[in-house]
Amino acid sequence: MVQSTRITSIAVLALVAAMLPPACSSSGSGPGDDGPPIEVCERTSDDASTEFLKRVGCAEDFEALASAPIDASLPGARSVKIVLDQADQNALYFQNSVLYRIHYDFVSSHLSGDGLPFVPPLGEFNATEYFTPDRRFVLGAVTHYEGPDVWALELSPYDTASADMITALFKAVQGASFFGAKLAFHPTSESVAIEAQKLPGGVPVVSTGDLYAGIDYQPLSLGTAVGRLRFVRAAALDSEYLSHQDIVVLDQAPNDISVVQGIITEEFQTPLSHVNVLSQNRRTPNMGLRNAMSHPDLLALKDKLVELTAGASSWSVREVTEAEAEAFWEAHKPVPVTLPPLDLTATELLDLEEVTPDPADGESLRDTLKKAVLAYGGKAAHYSILxxxxxxxxxxxxxIPVYYYDQFMQQNGFYDRIEALLEDPEFKTDPAVRDRELKALRDAMKDAPLDADFQALLQAKIEADYPGFKMRFRTSTNSEDLEGFPCAGCYDSHTGDPADWEDVADAIRKTYASAWKLRTFDERTYYGIDHRSLGMALLVHHNFPNEEANGVAVTNNPFDPSGLQPAFYVNVQKGGSVEVVAPPPGVTNDAFLHFFNQPNQPVTYLTHSSLVPEGQTVLTPAQVHQLGVALDAIHDRFSPAYGPASGNSGWYAMDVEFKFDDDENPGEPPALFIKQARPYPGRGAASEAP
Incomplete structure (x- = not known):
């Protein structure tokens, strides 16, 4: 773990930079000159085809070579890849990172042969130039983080360069750039941070946490939307009705929100939060903005119709006319989702292994999953594969198949009640009426009887296979955990104790009733789903009474749509009482990127949990590795349904929930349990905001 004394804060970094001697460069200030560096551009024209420079003398030089970083986990950044050729007297190159996105493309084009050693094939290059002590090149990047105004020298997270190599690269860049006096080294993984502890005092080090603290904008779901700008506190959402034509500014991220055109939160979110997954599925912008509730640009447009654009590194907002808004809404109506008819022939309480069989000859995994969903819902269908x-x-x-939900609704007359509500004009147009009537429906469902034969069947199953356990009844509907419609957080799960059978019956009824929450109802309405086509199965297992850690992970790097830096993105928190995807104000999780398929499997922590002592992490290295093995297997297994193996050439990931728990073996290290896997909807897309 990195010692806190080795990490320089932004404020200290600025002080150290001011004390450094001027860079030895024609573009730097002269000896004894206390003024800002004199910028002398190296490019001789404005031609964007400049392939490299040997020194960067001004901001225009840097911009001519720069691209967005491959890994954009910290927004508002521009990056230029650099090469130090140790076989050529430490010659330094700033490569055009748009023309040459990876180091190999540049060095194989410009630094191979013609008096220099030949550059080997890509596989051999990657195996030597990032890992061996006698490598020819030292490879890195210079990134300018606009928010905190930090110029950072960075290596790939898996690079094993020694402190001496890092120092040589740092001094070369410092002496050949207009920003040399501001340069700091930014460790991009825990392993690089450990090596950074050996750097000399003249090489300041800045942590990811410091950079993150200096950023005021967090892009999450990219896109453009038009709506009425509303300011609401998250705590008031239970009583505040939002329209699908609103863009809402919140003080913090809620765990749930009705359909809106866009979301801005004052408190930064995790990319795995329910509201972000919903935003990505809706293709609506979602962003974090520090001090959003008091931001003058937003306050000036309060309650007005606006266009909001969330880009990868910047955002914009402008007022629009009623006609512009109507045109936008008409053009961006979601494609209606039609649910196939339920399979009400399945009545057996199936062990999970049997729910989704292996594909038959000529059948795809996706087809098999779709069939299983009709009888046992999305969650159980995917869990069966696991x-x-x-x-x-x-x-x-x-x-428990959807048959018993349908039976419950039929026997108690709830379908007729829902039919009447759907025909009521006031119910359809007034959210307050809709909220009131849906609550009355849920209350009635919680008091209604369950079929006696069903209860007997269920009781026998639990007594035979799960004696002495409290049981968790988890929703598994035909309208959640699906590709294109994950509906994260739409439904509620409940726990029942078979020692008091009425407690089990209550848990089932409450879970069934959650299908008719206002937000869930409005979500289905927004997507044109026929409410009469809904079916709810139940996934049942014993309850986690007191897990040691709980978390959510994505099996690909959500900050790298290019696919050049694959990694697992993980959010994890100590214990099980604190919500991971929507923690209380002031509580932070461990959030990290795990470069599992790279040598040394480096880990880059973006934030640290506030519930563990400083310098510690929620998971041990062994647990991180165990989780990585599982995530890698899940990613590969579902690829024939949603990923490259299915013909999908786009960005692909699975959204995975997990726990670490020692309930089965008290006193032993907590063991990993995977709770859920579903398709992750992605990050969205938008052109850059101006």
Whole structure:
């Protein structure tokens, strides 16, 4: 773990930079000159085809070579890749990072042969130039983080360069750039940070946490939307009705929100939060903005119709006319989602391994999943695949088919009640009426009887296979955890104790009733889903009474749509009482990128948990590796359904929930359990905001 004394804060960094001697460069200030560096551009024309420079003398030089970093986990950044050729007297090159996106493309084009050693094939190059002590090149990048105004020298997270190599590269860049006096080294992983502790005092070090603290804009779901700009406190959302034509500014990220055109939160979010997954699925912008509730540009447009654009590194907002708004809404209506008819022939309480069978000859994994969803819902269908993977640790579980939900609704007359509501004009147009009537429906469902034969069947199953356990009843509908419609957080799960059978019945009724929450109802309405086509199965396993850690992960790098820096993105928190994807104000999680498929499997922490002592992490290195093995297997297994193996050439990831728990073996290190896997909707896309 990096010692806090080795990490320089932004404020201290500025002080150290001011004390450094001027860079030895024609573009720097002269000896004894206390003024700012004199910028002398090296380019001789404005031609954007400049392939490299040997020194960067001005901001225009840097911009001519710069691109957005491959890994944009810290927004508002521009980056230029650099090469130090140790076989040529430490010659330094700032490569055009738009023309040459990776180091190999540049060095194989410009630094191979013609009096220089030949550059080997890509595989051999990658194996030597990032990992061996006798490598020819020292490879890195200079990134300018606009928010904190930091110029950072960075290596790839998996690079094993020694402190001497880093120092040589740092001094070369410092002496050949107009920003040399401001330069600091930014460790991009825990392993690089450990090596950075050996750097001499003349090389200031800045942490990811310091950079993150200096950023005021967090892009999450990219896109453009038009709506009425509303200011609402998250705590008031239960009583504040939002329209699907609103763009809402919030003090913090809620765990749930009705359909809106866009979201701005004052408190930064995790990319795995329910509201962000919903935003990505809706293709609506979602962003964090420090001091958003008091931001003058937003306050000036309060309650007005606006266009909001969230770009990868910047955002914009402008007022629009009623006609512009109507035209936008008409052009961006979501494509209606039609749910296939439920399979009400399945009545068996199936062990999870049997829910989604292996594909038959000529059948795809996606087709098999779709069939299973019709009887057992999305969550159980995907979980069944995991249950047959020996490398994936899951709890023993079974599924209750949608047949029994349909039976419950039929026997108690709830379908007729819903039909009447759907025909009521006031219910359709007034959210307050809709909220009131749906609550009355849920209350009635919580008091209604369950079929006696169903209860007997369920009681026998639990007594035979799960004696002595409290049971968790988790929603598994035909309108959640699906590709294109994950509906994250739409439904609620509940726990029941079979020692008091009425407690089990209550848990099932409450879970069924959650299908008719206002936000969930409005979400389905927005997507044109026929509410009468909804079916809810249940995924059932014993409850986690007191897990040691709980988390959410994505099996690809959400900050790298290019695919050049694949990694797992993980949010994890100590214990199980604090919500991971929407923590309380002031509480932070461990959030990290795990470059699992790179040598040394480096880890880059973006934030640290506030619930563990400083300098510690929620998971041990062994647990991080165990999780990585599972995520890698899940990513590969579902690829034939959603990823490259299915013909999908776009960005692909699975959204995975997990726990670490020692309930089965008290006193032993907590073991990993995978709770859920579903398709992740992606980051969205938008042109850069001006």
């Amino acid at each position: 249950a047959r993977m020996p490398e994936i640790p899951i709890l023993k579980a079974f599924a």
